[in-house]
Amino acid sequence: MNNTANEVEVSICSALDNLELIQVLTDSLTCFMHFDEDSAHWIGMSVRESVTNAIQHGNKLDVHKKVDVRFEVLPDRISITVKDQGAGFRVDEIPSPLDSANLLKPSGRGIFYIRTFMDEAEFRCPSEGGTEVYMMKKKSNQGE
Amino acid sequence: MNNTANEVEVSICSALDNLELIQVLTDSLTCFMHFDEDSAHWIGMSVRESVTNAIQHGNKLDVHKKVDVRFEVLPDRISITVKDQGAGFRVDEIPSPLDSANLLKPSGRGIFYIRTFMDEAEFRCPSEGGTEVYMMKKKSNQGE
Amino acid sequence: MKIETRTVGDVKILDCSGRITLGEGTMVVRNTVRELVNADNKKIILNLAEVNYIDSSGIGELVSTYTTVTNNGGQLKLLGLTRKIQELLAITKLLTVFQTYEEERKALESF
Amino acid sequence: MKIETRTVGDVKILDCSGRITLGEGTMVVRNTVRELVNADNKKIILNLAEVNYIDSSGIGELVSTYTTVTNNGGQLKLLGLTRKIQELLAITKLLTVFQTYEEERKALESF
Ligand SMILES: Nc1ncnc2c1ncn2[C@@H]1O[C@H](COP(=O)(O)OP(=O)(O)O)[C@@H](O)[C@H]1O
Ligand SMILES: Nc1ncnc2c1ncn2[C@@H]1O[C@H](COP(=O)(O)OP(=O)(O)O)[C@@H](O)[C@H]1O
Numbered sequence: 001m002n003n004t005a006n007e008v009e010v011s012i013c014s015a016l017d018n019l020e021l022i023q024v025l026t027d028s029l030t031c032f033m034h035f036d037e038d039s040a041h042w043i044g045m046s047v048r049e050s051v052t053n054a055i056q057h058g059n060k061l062d063v064h065k066k067v068d069v070r071f072e073v074l075p076d077r078i079s080i081t082v083k084d085q086g087a088g089f090r091v092d093e094i095p096s097p098l099d100s101a102n103l104l105k106p107s108g109r110g111i112f113y114i115r116t117f118m119d120e121a122e123f124r125c126p127s128e129g130g131t132e133v134y135m136m137k138k139k140s141n142q143g144e
Numbered sequence: 145m146n147n148t149a150n151e152v153e154v155s156i157c158s159a160l161d162n163l164e165l166i167q168v169l170t171d172s173l174t175c176f177m178h179f180d181e182d183s184a185h186w187i188g189m190s191v192r193e194s195v196t197n198a199i200q201h202g203n204k205l206d207v208h209k210k211v212d213v214r215f216e217v218l219p220d221r222i223s224i225t226v227k228d229q230g231a232g233f234r235v236d237e238i239p240s241p242l243d244s245a246n247l248l249k250p251s252g253r254g255i256f257y258i259r260t261f262m263d264e265a266e267f268r269c270p271s272e273g274g275t276e277v278y279m280m281k282k283k284s285n286q287g288e
Numbered sequence: 289m290k291i292e293t294r295t296v297g298d299v300k301i302l303d304c305s306g307r308i309t310l311g312e313g314t315m316v317v318r319n320t321v322r323e324l325v326n327a328d329n330k331k332i333i334l335n336l337a338e339v340n341y342i343d344s345s346g347i348g349e350l351v352s353t354y355t356t357v358t359n360n361g362g363q364l365k366l367l368g369l370t371r372k373i374q375e376l377l378a379i380t381k382l383l384t385v386f387q388t389y390e391e392e393r394k395a396l397e398s399f
Numbered sequence: 400m401k402i403e404t405r406t407v408g409d410v411k412i413l414d415c416s417g418r419i420t421l422g423e424g425t426m427v428v429r430n431t432v433r434e435l436v437n438a439d440n441k442k443i444i445l446n447l448a449e450v451n452y453i454d455s456s457g458i459g460e461l462v463s464t465y466t467t468v469t470n471n472g473g474q475l476k477l478l479g480l481t482r483k484i485q486e487l488l489a490i491t492k493l494l495t496v497f498q499t500y501e502e503e504r505k506a507l508e509s510f
Contacts, residue, residue, distance in 0.1 A: 045343060
């Protein structure tokens with residue numbers, strides 16, 4: 001880890017209301033970092049999607065289980081890690097929302113959006129359990 | 145600690161630019177918690193004052209030293225702890241800005257403001273070194 | 289999230305504004321459309337011009353709405369997609385599913 | 400933080416807007432006032448009506464400004480205190496130090 005990085009760690013209980021807390025924190029970080037409006041929007045959405053998954057699919061809305069979100073603020077990028085206390089899942093087994101059989105399904109697009117909008121996205125099942133989603137977005141050089 | 149509390153921990157390097165980061169994070173938390181506008185303002189200012197002190201007087205602007213800010217978000221209150229890696233100080237030896245001899249001094253009002261605007265404020269020198277400032281503000285019952 | 293329903297001839301136009309995200313937002317869309325379909329409305333336009341935020345659940349809700357209306361023998365049209373909604377639909381190949389319009393007049397004429 | 404300087408007769412009115420906080424904000428006040436005092440201006444009004452944020456360093460800067468102007472044989476008046484600045488000055492007993500006005504006309508007449 002960079003010695004002069006700023007870090008923000010948030011620990012929330014698994015209630016959907018707390019999505020707003022994560023959203024405002026993410027928005028204030030991308031604003032502080034002067035991300036362009038579009039990038040800031042997609043970062044906010046990607047974090048929201050992964051925290052929604054952590055609360056719903058991971059911790060199954062159990063308010064006694066925590067979701068930990070860690071932001072690392074670097075001069076040229078932001079990286080975000082979202083951890084839950086669920087059973088974990090294998091991302092390579094998730095069906096593609098682009099398959100014609102899935103096109104009209106009402107769900108299953110979150111991870112696809114995260115992968116599209118972030119520069120890096122990894123979905124890990126650490127040995128201590130749960131799911132850990134790592135995402136990274138670089139600042140574009142425009143207007144810098 | 146409350147099991148259903150939300151927590152935000154921020155670790156910044158000791159540069160005054162990072163005051164803006166702390167300010168936006170504090171503002172987004174008090175907004176999320178629906179503090180009234182005045183309380184939100186004074187909480188934001190108290191956090192800013194204590195982080196300013198941590199950066200300036202504690203870590204003496206050494207960017208390799210960290211300031212850790214921890215917010216605990218509870219339904220009826222917010223508590224904030226600000227820690228630095230400085231030499232510590234004895235708060236009872238700080239002169240009162242209200243003494244007529246100090247009235248026209250250009251500094252020395254920060255701690256007084258923190259004490260005035262927060263419901264609780266404690267200044268500790270933990271055994272591991274540095275200064276730890278603890279602050280707490282309850283939500284008023286108005287408009288709840 | 290707020291929806292105001294207008295009637296133009298036999299067409300219902302739903303002016304949506306705010307956020308369509310998991311929870312409250314998606315529920316408002318679902319309930320409003322369900323009511324209209326239950327009352328046997330066949331021609332429905334979702335005006336999304338004032339929707340400033342949508343997540344994957346919101347996109348999913350648009351798909352569900354499409355299915356609900358179509359299964360009832362009706363037609364659903366989307367009006368006033370913001371640039372962001374357009375992008376979300378495009379990358380998940382949904383622009384080919386929905387009929388989308390920029391002008392209300394054109395959407396009305398399309399039934 | 401921004402300051403626009405106006406001249407009314409032999410009085411300088413400094414319309415401040417934005418934040419007076421440690422660093423940039425306090426520096427702008429200091430430098431602007433120092434320049435006026437060096438040019439031997441004796442009557443100075445700081446208009447704070449558009450200052451939406453001030454911290455303890457900003458309050459300290461107001462005190463320094465007062466000292467600088469007074470030591471040069473001049474007079475400093477504060478105009479348009481916001482409710483928050485008023486409170487910060489009051490609890491640190493500084494309202495007794497400064498001459499403060501709500502109306503520009505009254506501040507001008509007071510010299
Ligand atoms: N944190 C998680 N824990 C367990 N399973 C998850 C997690 N995140 C995603 N999944 C699984 O991956 C699937 C696809 O997720 P996603 O693409 O976000 O779409 P959706 O949430 O709409 O189903 C989920 O339905 C779920 O089975
Ligand atoms: N974190 C800290 N570490 C060391 N000394 C501190 C710290 N915070 C405050 N102090 C001491 O307390 C004094 C009073 O602080 P404060 O009331 O905030 O006014 P000011 O910062 O304007 O001097 C400081 O001048 C400094 O000597």
